[in-house]
Amino acid sequence: MSKPEKKLFLLDAMALIYRAHFAFSKNPRITSSGLNTGAALGFTNSLVEIITKEKPSHLAVAFDTSAPTFRHKEFKEYKATRQEQPEDIRSMIPWIKKIVKGFNLPILVLDGFEADDIIGTFAKKAAKKGFEVFMMTPDKDFSQLVEEHIYLYKPAYMGNSVEILGVPEVLEKYGINDVDQVRDLLGLQGDAVDNIPGIPGVGPKTAVKYIQEYGSVEELVKNADKLKGKQKEVVTEFGDQGILSKQLATINTDVPLEFNENDLEYLGPNENELKPIFEELEFRTLIKRIFGEEVATPDDKKKGGNQLTFFDQQGNATVPESTEEARKDNYYSTSHDYQLIDTQELKAKLLGFLLRQSRVAMHLLVEGEVAVRADVQGLCFSYAEGDGYFVPVDNDPQKVLNDFKTVFEHKEISKIGHNLKFDKQVLKRFGIDLKGEVFDIMLAHYLIDPEMRHDLEIIAENYLGYTPLKREELMGKKTDLEDAAIEDLRDLGAEFVDISLRTREKLAADLKKDNLEELFEKVETPLIGVLAAVEFEGVTINPATLEAMSSDLENDSCRLQKEIYAIAGEEFNIGSPKQLGEVLFDKLKLIDKPKKTRTGQYATNEEIMTRLANDHEIANKILEFREYQKLKSTYVDALPKMISSFDNRIHTDYRQTVAATGRLSSNSPNLQNIPIRTEKGRAVRKAFVPRNKDFIILSADYSQIELRIMASFSKDESMIEAFKEGRDIHATTASKIFDVPLEKVDDHMRRMAKSANFGIIYGISAFGLSNNLNIPRSEAAELIQSYFREFPAVKKYMDDAVNLAREQEYVETILGRRRYLPDINSRNMTMRGFAERNAINAPIQGSAADIIKIAMINIHQWMKESNFKSRMIMQVHDELVFDVHKVELETLKEPIVEFMKNAHPLEVPMDIGVGVGENWLEAH
Numbered sequence: 001m002s003k004p005e006k007k008l009f010l011l012d013a014m015a016l017i018y019r020a021h022f023a024f025s026k027n028p029r030i031t032s033s034g035l036n037t038g039a040a041l042g043f044t045n046s047l048v049e050i051i052t053k054e055k056p057s058h059l060a061v062a063f064d065t066s067a068p069t070f071r072h073k074e075f076k077e078y079k080a081t082r083q084e085q086p087e088d089i090r091s092m093i094p095w096i097k098k099i100v101k102g103f104n105l106p107i108l109v110l111d112g113f114e115a116d117d118i119i120g121t122f123a124k125k126a127a128k129k130g131f132e133v134f135m136m137t138p139d140k141d142f143s144q145l146v147e148e149h150i151y152l153y154k155p156a157y158m159g160n161s162v163e164i165l166g167v168p169e170v171l172e173k174y175g176i177n178d179v180d181q182v183r184d185l186l187g188l189q190g191d192a193v194d195n196i197p198g199i200p201g202v203g204p205k206t207a208v209k210y211i212q213e214y215g216s217v218e219e220l221v222k223n224a225d226k227l228k229g230k231q232k233e234v235v236t237e238f239g240d241q242g243i244l245s246k247q248l249a250t251i252n253t254d255v256p257l258e259f260n261e262n263d264l265e266y267l268g269p270n271e272n273e274l275k276p277i278f279e280e281l282e283f284r285t286l287i288k289r290i291f292g293e294e295v296a297t298p299d300d301k302k303k304g305g306n307q308l309t310f311f312d313q314q315g316n317a318t319v320p321e322s323t324e325e326a327r328k329d330n331y332y333s334t335s336h337d338y339q340l341i342d343t344q345e346l347k348a349k350l351l352g353f354l355l356r357q358s359r360v361a362m363h364l365l366v367e368g369e370v371a372v373r374a375d376v377q378g379l380c381f382s383y384a385e386g387d388g389y390f391v392p393v394d395n396d397p398q399k400v401l402n403d404f405k406t407v408f409e410h411k412e413i414s415k416i417g418h419n420l421k422f423d424k425q426v427l428k429r430f431g432i433d434l435k436g437e438v439f440d441i442m443l444a445h446y447l448i449d450p451e452m453r454h455d456l457e458i459i460a461e462n463y464l465g466y467t468p469l470k471r472e473e474l475m476g477k478k479t480d481l482e483d484a485a486i487e488d489l490r491d492l493g494a495e496f497v498d499i500s501l502r503t504r505e506k507l508a509a510d511l512k513k514d515n516l517e518e519l520f521e522k523v524e525t526p527l528i529g530v531l532a533a534v535e536f537e538g539v540t541i542n543p544a545t546l547e548a549m550s551s552d553l554e555n556d557s558c559r560l561q562k563e564i565y566a567i568a569g570e571e572f573n574i575g576s577p578k579q580l581g582e583v584l585f586d587k588l589k590l591i592d593k594p595k596k597t598r599t600g601q602y603a604t605n606e607e608i609m610t611r612l613a614n615d616h617e618i619a620n621k622i623l624e625f626r627e628y629q630k631l632k633s634t635y636v637d638a639l640p641k642m643i644s645s646f647d648n649r650i651h652t653d654y655r656q657t658v659a660a661t662g663r664l665s666s667n668s669p670n671l672q673n674i675p676i677r678t679e680k681g682r683a684v685r686k687a688f689v690p691r692n693k694d695f696i697i698l699s700a701d702y703s704q705i706e707l708r709i710m711a712s713f714s715k716d717e718s719m720i721e722a723f724k725e726g727r728d729i730h731a732t733t734a735s736k737i738f739d740v741p742l743e744k745v746d747d748h749m750r751r752m753a754k755s756a757n758f759g760i761i762y763g764i765s766a767f768g769l770s771n772n773l774n775i776p777r778s779e780a781a782e783l784i785q786s787y788f789r790e791f792p793a794v795k796k797y798m799d800d801a802v803n804l805a806r807e808q809e810y811v812e813t814i815l816g817r818r819r820y821l822p823d824i825n826s827r828n829m830t831m832r833g834f835a836e837r838n839a840i841n842a843p844i845q846g847s848a849a850d851i852i853k854i855a856m857i858n859i860h861q862w863m864k865e866s867n868f869k870s871r872m873i874m875q876v877h878d879e880l881v882f883d884v885h886k887v888e889l890e891t892l893k894e895p896i897v898e899f900m901k902n903a904h905p906l907e908v909p910m911d912i913g914v915g916v917g918e919n920w921l922e923a924h
Helices: 014-022 037-053 068-072 087-102 116-130 140-145 167-174 179-189 202-213 217-222 229-249 271-281 284-291 344-354 397-403 418-429 441-448 458-465 469-474 486-513 517-537 542-567 579-589 604-614 617-636 679-689 705-714 717-724 727-735 747-761 766-773 775-791 792-808 829-865 886-901
Strands: 008-010 060-061 132-136 150-154 163-165 337-340 358-369 375-382 387-392 414-417 438-440 653-655 663-667 695-702 810-812 819-820 871-874 879-885 910-918
Touching: 008 014, 008 037, 008 116, 008 886, 014 037, 014 087, 037 087, 037 284, 037 871, 060 116, 068 617, 087 271, 116 140, 116 150, 132 179, 132 617, 140 179, 163 167, 163 375, 167 179, 179 202, 179 217, 179 229, 202 217, 202 414, 217 229, 229 458, 229 886, 284 344, 337 486, 337 695, 337 829, 344 397, 358 418, 358 486, 375 397, 387 469, 387 486, 397 458, 418 438, 418 517, 418 679, 438 441, 438 517, 441 458, 441 486, 441 517, 458 486, 486 517, 486 695, 517 653, 517 829, 542 679, 579 617, 604 617, 617 679, 617 879, 653 727, 679 695, 679 910, 695 886, 705 717, 705 747, 705 792, 717 727, 717 792, 727 747, 747 766, 747 829, 766 775, 792 810, 810 829, 819 829, 829 886, 886 910
Parallel strands: 008 060, 008 132, 132 150, 337 387, 358 414, 414 438
Antiparallel strands: 150 163, 358 375, 375 387, 653 663, 695 879, 695 910, 810 819, 871 879
């Protein structure tokens, strides 16, 4: 018999820990005792993943220490610019070391050396002893160690799959002839994270060019006299720095640690040691995955309800005994009975059971992401935990949907589902109106934990402790449901509704615990029907308007291109940041010391070009050129392609569960991002027109809603008085902070005050305000100080908001919508500052979102009850847009304004701007 393959995995602990921490930074995993376990959970998941999938025979984990290394002795500034380690990482490191020991894995560590050096040393020694070695790390520096039998294993991350680099892959990736030249590339480019300086201005492409030509940093420096111009100067001046940087980036493979392969053999975890750690960290899914048992939680008690009832294959009702064990690689963590309902007799019996229920979980299994043209593959139902029924539609979805129409339209049967807005629209397309109370688990999860993703997989993992089936795992690379086996569709669809039903009570309990029931029941749930109606209605656009605009933009772009070439004195690719930077800064020398990106190219982003535009005509023309190009590609040419063949209208997707503040987002297309700041951008709105000559566009827009909310929250008397008297709030602010009478306020003062007003809401700094207004930072700081002197109640509100957030680690809107801020007490200045700004802004922006949602619900309900022909067709943040039947215009105008004004009482009155026109631009 041949010996089993010796396969060694060496894990770079700190790189994997940091990666895991930041992967969970927006959706932190907090235990009931307040521990942020994201770093430990992510690290452990990665470890379990390779143990399960790669089946290594040997394993070890290398850690860094806090002791200085030989690199610090060579270069005292080494890693000097690194920010302090986040405390959530620091607090998890002891736990991670316990976990590593619980898996019976050796920890490799030695003062004076980094984990990189230890891994490099063990990799080289192991390869000589017949091992296949995999260095598991996201750190590209390890590429220098790759050779036959030694590989860089970059774990999957944020949607990217695992990447395994051997010698051919490294050579191809970096464009070099020898793996050892990776050190030369690192030396030339430097490393901002480790504060390795490299040679200034040398990015990846230049580094590869130098190494391809000269072979090494040393040879490049020796031949610096062969270079030309600026390159010659830089390499001559900073050549020694490049050589030092190469030394700093070189991994030491002679660390004095003994390599004993018996110590590295993986024998499996120590359950007695590991399981208590997992229990304390509340890693329930991992306990199930590794030890094969459920962990009870306080809210896991079964709720009362219908007795479990199933069909056998003959359609007879039966109470099941124990059903099959978990199948398909542990995807099924609970007993279940998922059945195919594919005869008229079975359909009739299922229908009878469903009509006797007080609540039913439902889902339409479809192909496609747009409701008005999605192809229905099947209907899915569940009414008791563990059951699930899949009804294929074959080639006649209308008939099968009609068979179950009485269930969908039954007002006494509440519907449970995930993204019911989509199902509601699909059903409407087939003439079916989804009725009865609804409980959308996606929306519930969004309110409970707004920063997380809210797809079914995440909800199942968080609340049930297992990962559900996915299309790709059922069908491999086939993603078209039409090609799937009927059994796979049954399992996929039935599990979907089973999970929806299982999680409903758990989510409802969390909503109640966090005082979110009213927000869920009175705002987010009723909004499902409103948005479904708005999306289904769609928006009419005039393609001819956009076609003419496209031609004009093309002509304007060509004109500007010629003018830019004339100023530059040469033709070049204006869309290439590299070529543009060379023209602006090497040739025209618009700035003495231009900013560069991390790749060594000149920065030519909008912020920099806007600063240059005041003094340099070419920069102004480049900004115009970019605007025209973006307008043409993103809107003018793209929108006509999105017109649906179903009704010749555009149908967006308003998503309730994306923005943590509560704001809606619009996708495919994004109608909330149609430009408004420039004349050319505004012209796009001309294409948004009524459905026919009997209709007209009406726009109703909240004026300065966030400032009004700030005035109400802070109870600042000056601001409240200004709003109540209908004064220009920006002129009033300017009058106070510049200490001039109101009538003496000029346009410049008002502009500065306006920027301060809106900037304060977002917690703007003096640096940010100075950039916005193009004024010195000291002047911006004085402006902010003047603002707070004149509006002390605003300053107090902001301070109080931050202090309250520090106490409870979340903030709330007027309706109790929460925004969790786990970093508000962080010692990391950047993370803490971001959380503090959110503490100020989230309640204001979120309250504005709450108010307009209430207005939408009330207006929609009134219009529906009144049986108007007019329709609400768009929501653009603070603006509602209607396609109004001209006969109904005067009847609608005033009530819409009143509904918007009175959506929620505030200290100050709401002001609603209303406009009417033959297109959206005219109305707005």
